[in-house]
Amino acid sequence: MIIVSIIFSLGQYIASKLVKLMLDHQVELIVIMGIAEGLFILTILLGVLLLKSKKPKKAKLLIELPDQVHESQANLTAEEDSIPLTKIESFWQITKLSFISIYESAKIFLVPRDGHRRLFLYLCFLANFLDQFVFGEEKGLIGTYTKLAPFKWTAIQYASYKAWRPIAQILGMTFGLVVFKMLFKFRDTLIIVFAITSMGLCVLWIGLATASWMIYASLAPGSLHGLLNPLTYTFMSCIVEPDEIGKAFAISSIAQKLAGFAQTAVLQNIYIATVDWYQVRMENETAACMIKDE
16 A cells, blocks of 8 residues: 555656646646646546446345345355346435445444454544544645745745655655565554654644745655555554455545545634734644644
8 A cells, every 4th residue: 555655646746747847838827727627527537438337246245225134144045145236226225325334334433342453443543534634734725825925935836846745755655665664674553653743743844934945844754644544544454354444444534535624614714813923823733633643
């Protein structure tokens, strides 16, 4: 998963360089936004046209609706188990099944587990929530933050910073993979602590910055943050049963989406209320969130 995250960061770097290249050639911002949205829509269309939705081949792999007759998997004959699933035509049935799936996934947090595994599961869930809550907000506000005094960045300066940011993430994740995992063989939990600390220091550094070079310098202490998301998912897969991995990932993804709503409702309003008299308050509070999470 770390390698996949490195590939994502590489994609961000390429996108940032392309944006900077277009800005250097005086391409209008609205045109760049149109190109970005067009590529996004094209990706969705290609996914719909090329990717096939595969259904389970065995009846016992289907999550049954409550009003259906429940049969024990042990009582399924080989012939019954190989019966192909019928296509669900009703939209309401599909919607109902989706909510049932979410409910069944959420129950993994209530299952008793040996040792402190359930507590670790809660902590991973909280780490993913705060990761999106803090890091997503920091990414969203950095553009507004650097347009104000004493930075007063232009669009080209901001695009240049956005191009350097994925490089720092790639270097940090590569360093963590090679040095922490392969060479020193640190536990995932210890590297997760390093990643949380890295993000907290990065945000705090940005909040205390008084010059542009300090914004760039914040990339160094924040370079290990890219390890947080893949390692928490990897760690979760180790503390739940094999058939619960998908459920744990699904609930964690939902938590990250909810964090997006929470950050808009909480942090954005704090920033709007305090930007006139305390410009760095938002960065300091997000840094405090990461430190408390650690």
